Each structure stands twice: as C-alpha cells, then as structure tokens.
Amino acid sequence: PDSDLARWLESGKIPLGRAADLGAGLGHDAILLAKKGFQVLAVDIAAGAVKMASANASLAEVGDKIEFLAEDALKLSVPEASLSLVVDRGLLHFISPANRQAYIDLIVLMLAPRGHFFLKTFSEKEPPGPGPARFTQKQLEELFLPCFDFLEFKDSLFAGPAKPKAALS
DSSP states (O other): OOHHHHHHHHTTOSOOSEEEEETOTTSHHHHHHHHTTOEEEEEESOHHHHHHHHHHHHHTTOGGGEEEEESOGGGOOOOTTOEEEEEEESSGGGSOGGGHHHHHHHHHHHEEEEEEEEEEEEBTTSOOOSSSOOBOHHHHHHHHTTTOOOSOOEEEEOSSSSOOEEEEO
C-alpha cells in the first residue's frame, strides 16, 4: 500500500465509513483500507487488475470488506454523499483535461459532508515526456480549491523501482 496513505490513516483524523479506491490496480490500498476498518469499493478499468486485486484481498482475508468493480471510474454510479473517503493514487494524471471537471464533480457527489479525498498524482518535477500528465501545486489548487480544503500538500514519490515524483494533496 501507499506509505503516505498509510501514514494519513494512522493519524486517526479520518473517520471510518465507506471508502472508494479509484484506479485500484492490484488492490493494495483497498486492502489497507479494509484492514483499517473501512467498507471499500475498489474500481479499476482493467478487468485483469480487478481479478488480481480480488485474489489479493482474499489472501489478506479482507475480501468480504471490499467490493470490486471493473469499470471506468468516470461512469461510476455511487449513491450521493455515501462515502467518507475517496482515494486516488494514480488515476487523475491519466484523465484527459476535457474530463477532469467530471471527475471532480463525481468525487464531490460521492463524498459525504466533511468527507476526505486522498490524491497522489504525478508532479511537474517528474521529467517531461510521454505518459501521464504532470501537475504543479498551482494547477491542483485551481482544480480542487473551489470544492475542497487542502489539509496537506507535499512532494512525495510513488513506490516501485522508478520512484516517479508525485504531488500529494
């Protein structure tokens, strides 16, 4: 699981409830959330990733606390104000600029009042090149401050051998 998410959850400032992990991949963050006591909706567009994530959750003995969906997160249908936490560790930077407002609107719709949103995305400090979008703090503020208060913003890294630079907000 993401070390920044783990640290954030350990702070005790995030109330338990229902959480969504958008772009869940192999399910490591969803499993962490379930182990911490959340009921989790784990969504990834790749059916193969969802299948592996479900197997990983079963091995971690939290499969009954996680609902897995192979679906485009932008087409997700979740009851309004039903989540206390939404986690995005690596999805925003793959969403086209034309769809970013729809993505933000979806998160706002899903979150309960005083809900929390954990975002980790590629930073402009990552060298330019093909692949995911890179964001400056100012760009993230322009996208999210109309709807969210930032509790923390810091430079970070994604885990893995390449360790790309990330912005955590």
